[in-house]
Amino acid sequence: MPTQTEKFSLATNGFTDIHDLTPRVSAALEKVSMQNGIVTVFVVGSTAGITTIEFEPGLRKDLPAAFEKLAPMNMRYHHNDTWGDGNGYAHVRAALLGPSLVVPFQNGTLLLGTWQQIVLIDFDNRPRQREIVLQFMGE
Amino acid sequence: MPTQTEKFSLATNGFTDIHDLTPRVSAALEKVSMQNGIVTVFVVGSTAGITTIEFEPGLRKDLPAAFEKLAPMNMRYHHNDTWGDGNGYAHVRAALLGPSLVVPFQNGTLLLGTWQQIVLIDFDNRPRQREIVLQFMGE
Amino acid sequence: MPTQTEKFSLATNGFTDIHDLTPRVSAALEKVSMQNGIVTVFVVGSTAGITTIEFEPGLRKDLPAAFEKLAPMNMRYHHNDTWGDGNGYAHVRAALLGPSLVVPFQNGTLLLGTWQQIVLIDFDNRPRQREIVLQFMGE
Numbered sequence: 001m002p003t004q005t006e007k008f009s010l011a012t013n014g015f016t017d018i019h020d021l022t023p024r025v026s027a028a029l030e031k032v033s034m035q036n037g038i039v040t041v042f043v044v045g046s047t048a049g050i051t052t053i054e055f056e057p058g059l060r061k062d063l064p065a066a067f068e069k070l071a072p073m074n075m076r077y078h079h080n081d082t083w084g085d086g087n088g089y090a091h092v093r094a095a096l097l098g099p100s101l102v103v104p105f106q107n108g109t110l111l112l113g114t115w116q117q118i119v120l121i122d123f124d125n126r127p128r129q130r131e132i133v134l135q136f137m138g139e
Numbered sequence: 140m141p142t143q144t145e146k147f148s149l150a151t152n153g154f155t156d157i158h159d160l161t162p163r164v165s166a167a168l169e170k171v172s173m174q175n176g177i178v179t180v181f182v183v184g185s186t187a188g189i190t191t192i193e194f195e196p197g198l199r200k201d202l203p204a205a206f207e208k209l210a211p212m213n214m215r216y217h218h219n220d221t222w223g224d225g226n227g228y229a230h231v232r233a234a235l236l237g238p239s240l241v242v243p244f245q246n247g248t249l250l251l252g253t254w255q256q257i258v259l260i261d262f263d264n265r266p267r268q269r270e271i272v273l274q275f276m277g278e
Numbered sequence: 279m280p281t282q283t284e285k286f287s288l289a290t291n292g293f294t295d296i297h298d299l300t301p302r303v304s305a306a307l308e309k310v311s312m313q314n315g316i317v318t319v320f321v322v323g324s325t326a327g328i329t330t331i332e333f334e335p336g337l338r339k340d341l342p343a344a345f346e347k348l349a350p351m352n353m354r355y356h357h358n359d360t361w362g363d364g365n366g367y368a369h370v371r372a373a374l375l376g377p378s379l380v381v382p383f384q385n386g387t388l389l390l391g392t393w394q395q396i397v398l399i400d401f402d403n404r405p406r407q408r409e410i411v412l413q414f415m416g417e
Contacts, residue, residue: 002141002280003175003277005245036281038318038413040177040241045252046193053373054324058356058366066349066370071205078197088197092205095192099255100241102318102378104413106283111411113323116377133250135177135243137276137415138281141280142314142416144384179316179380184391185332210344217336227336231344234331238394239380272389274316274382276415 004032006134012048012122016064016093019120020055021132025103026110028134035108037138041101044131047090047124049097055117067093067123090123097121105138143171145273151187151261155203155232158259159194160271164242165249167273174247176277180240183270186229186263188236194256206232206262229262236260244277282310284412290326290400294342294371297398298333299410303381304388306412313386315416319379322409325368325402327375333395345371345401368401375399383416 006028010019025039041050053059070093077088103118104111112118122128145167149158164178180189192198209232216227242257243250251257261267284306288297303317319328331337348371355366381396382389390396400406 005175005243036283038415040243042241042243042250044250044255046191046255051373052324052377054357054369056357056360058358058360059369059373061356062366062370063373066374070209070348078200079193079195080197082195082197088201091193091198092201095190095198095202095258096205096236097374098237098240098376099191101376102241102320102380104283104318104320104411106411111320111322111413116322116324119373133243133245137177144314144382179382181380181382181389183389183394185330185394209348217339218332218334219336221334221336227340230332230337231340234329234337234341234397235344235375237376237379238330241380272382272384276316 002137004136008132010130010132012128012130014122014124014126014128016067017122018060021118021120025118025134029105029110032136034136034138036106037136038102038104040135041118042133043099043120047087047094048120048122048130049094049099050101050120051097052116053119054115055119087125090125093123141276143275147271149269149271151267151269153261153263153265153267155206156261157199159256160259161256164257164273168244168249171275173275173277175245176275177241177243179274180257181272182238182259186226186233187259187261187269188233188238189240189259190236191255192258193254194258226264229264232262280415282414286410288408288410290406290408292400292402292404292406294345295400296338299396299398303396303412307383307388310414312414312416314384315414316380316382318413319396320411321377321398322411325365325372326398326400326408327372327377328379328398329375330394331397332393333397365403368403371401
């Protein structure tokens with residue numbers, strides 16, 4: 001049984017809102033009962049991304065500030081000319097971060113650091129219901 | 140048959156040129172006839188990268204503008220002292236974006252959003268013939 | 279034997295120190311004796327990241343300069359209010375780059391370009407002993 005797909009959805013606030021997914025990924029790993037392999041954490045959609053960070057209140061302000069510098073919300077974006085939805089900045093940030101993260105596991109445990117959490121960052125300019133895919137491969 | 144490798148090459152214009160790879164990846168998935176698993180989309184070389192974006196004309200201008208801010212073409216780069224090829228900016232952009240993207244599939248279909256396309260971005264300062272590797276793992 | 283885990287540790291200097299991991303990954307691939315598949319290169323911890331770059335002296339200055347622009351060391355970070363450890367910039371840089379890279383291999387060889395090396399970048403503000411996980415999947 002080399003592949004198992006788990007999905008869940010998550011309500012976000014948008015505006016570079018950061019959510020810790022680690023408990024969900026760990027619980028899913030326990031459920032699929034693989035011992036060794038990888039999990040691909042993937043967010044469906046083009047205005048959110050996945051990475052790891054120490055999930056603590058300071059960085060939850062610092063990382064959005066870095067994204068604001070990288071792709072400011074209130075700059076002019078051609079995307080907004082196309083759709084008028086005002087979230088051009090969110091598309092640019094999501095493309096830079098990427099929608100996918102692969103994490104190895106061994107003996108049934110994710111090989112993360114103690115202060116390293118898997119996070120979803122939702123850049124969109126409104127609350128969203130996000131669909132997350134966990135694709136487990138292993139044995 | 141857990142692994143299948145597909146390769147194709149693609150002519151680009153360079154200068155942060157963005158190409159939609161989704162139709163090629165979908166066609167390859169059909170051909171390998173796996174139902175559930177992951178595909179690693181990988182670009183060979185150090186001046187291009189892979190991500191997802193909504194592939195529409197506005198963002199095809201906005202994303203290059205963001206990269207120009209991040210690593211401007213006409214700044215001084217030590218890389219150019221080494222090789223004199225003037226593409227130091229392209230190496231820096233490619234390293235920040237990354238050459239690899241992992242996308243899950245289920246029931247023979249890539250689990251992308253409707254407005255989420257897999258793209259190659261070629262940062263080099265000349266047209267290139269790019270080699271793309273699609274590594275399918277699954278069942 | 280679809281999954282094999284290799285681990286090694288590496289002494290770094292921190293301060294956006296770049297290390298070429300390619301020889302270690304190639305040697306491990308030879309040892310696991312798989313022919314076709316993927317390797318996930320993962321760094322444990324939240325102040326380092328993995329990508330590819332042409333590993334030459336010029337870019338080893340240019341890439342740190344780009345990160346200094348993106349998330350300057352001496353800016354104010356809320357993370358430093360939390361912990362007082364002064365490495366807020368390192369957490370932000372690592373989250374933007376990501377801790378994980380997936381590289382395909384075929385016929386026992388990594389499918390990298392000639393001038394494309396797998397690198398660890400250690401952003402922390404002190405020397406570290408880093409743990410790297412290589413998760414091989416294939417046949």
